[in-house]
Amino acid sequence: MLSAITWDVDPVIIDIFGRGIRWYGLLFALGLLILGPMIEERIWKRERLPEEWMNSLYIYVVLGTVIGARLGHVLFYNPSYYLAHPGDILKVWEGGLASHGGTIGIILAVWIYSRRVTKKSILWTLDRLAVPTGLAAALIRMGNLMNSEIFGRPTDAPWGFIFPRASEFAGYAERGMVIPACHPTQIYEALAYLLVFALCMYLYWVRDAARRYSGLILGYFLTGVFGFRFFVESIKNVQEAWEVNMVASYGINMGQLLSIPFVVAGIALIVYAYRHPLSPEPLDKKKS
Numbered sequence: 001m002l003s004a005i006t007w008d009v010d011p012v013i014i015d016i017f018g019r020g021i022r023w024y025g026l027l028f029a030l031g032l033l034i035l036g037p038m039i040e041e042r043i044w045k046r047e048r049l050p051e052e053w054m055n056s057l058y059i060y061v062v063l064g065t066v067i068g069a070r071l072g073h074v075l076f077y078n079p080s081y082y083l084a085h086p087g088d089i090l091k092v093w094e095g096g097l098a099s100h101g102g103t104i105g106i107i108l109a110v111w112i113y114s115r116r117v118t119k120k121s122i123l124w125t126l127d128r129l130a131v132p133t134g135l136a137a138a139l140i141r142m143g144n145l146m147n148s149e150i151f152g153r154p155t156d157a158p159w160g161f162i163f164p165r166a167s168e169f170a171g172y173a174e175r176g177m178v179i180p181a182c183h184p185t186q187i188y189e190a191l192a193y194l195l196v197f198a199l200c201m202y203l204y205w206v207r208d209a210a211r212r213y214s215g216l217i218l219g220y221f222l223t224g225v226f227g228f229r230f231f232v233e234s235i236k237n238v239q240e241a242w243e244v245n246m247v248a249s250y251g252i253n254m255g256q257l258l259s260i261p262f263v264v265a266g267i268a269l270i271v272y273a274y275r276h277p278l279s280p281e282p283l284d285k286k287k288s
Contacts, residue, residue: 004181006162011147023146031136032065039132043204047211047283056117057110061129064109065102066092072101076254077240099137099229100258123215123269130221131204134197137225138190145186152183152235159184168237185236189228196224211280216273222266226259233259 012020037058044054073096074082074089082089107122110129114122144150148163160181163169169179200217203209209216233255238244243253250257 004160004162007148008164009146024143027139027143031139036132036136043128053118057113060109060113061106064105068105069097069102072098123218127210127217130218131200134193134200138193141186141190150186152185153237154180155183183235185232188232192228193225196221212278213273214278215269219266219269219273222262226262230256230259
């Protein structure tokens with residue numbers, strides 16, 4: 001039988017001029033700046049879409065992700081602190097990115113992009129953008145694992161992880177206290193997001209769903225990612241102390257509350273897409 005796994009990985013890969021290069025930043029960049037755009041470029045080539053559209057989309061998505069994720073953390077989890085210390089909002093390197101805020105930021109950025117660049121519906125872009133996003137989300141969660149952060153509550157399961165570097169357990173060793181094994185929810189989420197990524201890839205490349213249905217891939221993405229997020233939050237430690245009272249009063253934490261609208265929207269998009277199929281022109285008849 002497996003015993004608990006001690007996860008004592010240094011989150012810093014290397015120090016350069018006093019500034020640490022962290023695994024989280026590397027994995028974040030790998031998903032958002034490298035692998036995601038590579039898949040998106042293949043989509044663009046398959047449909048013979050203008051290259052300048054792709055270049056603009058890249059800029060809009062990066063800005064929407066970072067700004068949205070940061071403001072999401074500021075507004076959803078610790079607004080009182082940042083109102084008192086507004087300068088700290090810019091200190092992204094100190095941590096504090098919310099995936100719900102990042103999703104909202106991307107949606108708003110793509111809305112502006114669609115109006116100014118493609119002149120197509122926002123769903124047209126989001127269906128294609130959703131294809132690689134599950135992979136990027138999985139890599140970000142693995143970055144959280146490397147940081148020993150955003151993990152679950154104590155567990156007796158043999159795959160539980162002991163996080164001696166976690167801030168929650170600072171001083172335990174000095175006081176002779178035993179650090180409990182906890183659910184590695186970062187891995188749970190990463191695996192779930194990889195499944196969503198595989199589903200979106202299948203829908204796009206095999207079922208040609210982005211051209212046959214409007215909003216279908218996005219609907220499955222939102223339902224899969226945030227549906228699982230709602231579930232896993234029930235075994236995850238709350239991110240802010242005030243959420244303890246929220247859970248005691250309402251039975252859900254902030255992450256679960258924020259996930260509900262995305263799941264509802266995802267289901268609605270799936271139903272709408274199947275009820276209103278499109279009639280796309282075959283790709284081999286499109287002019288280059």
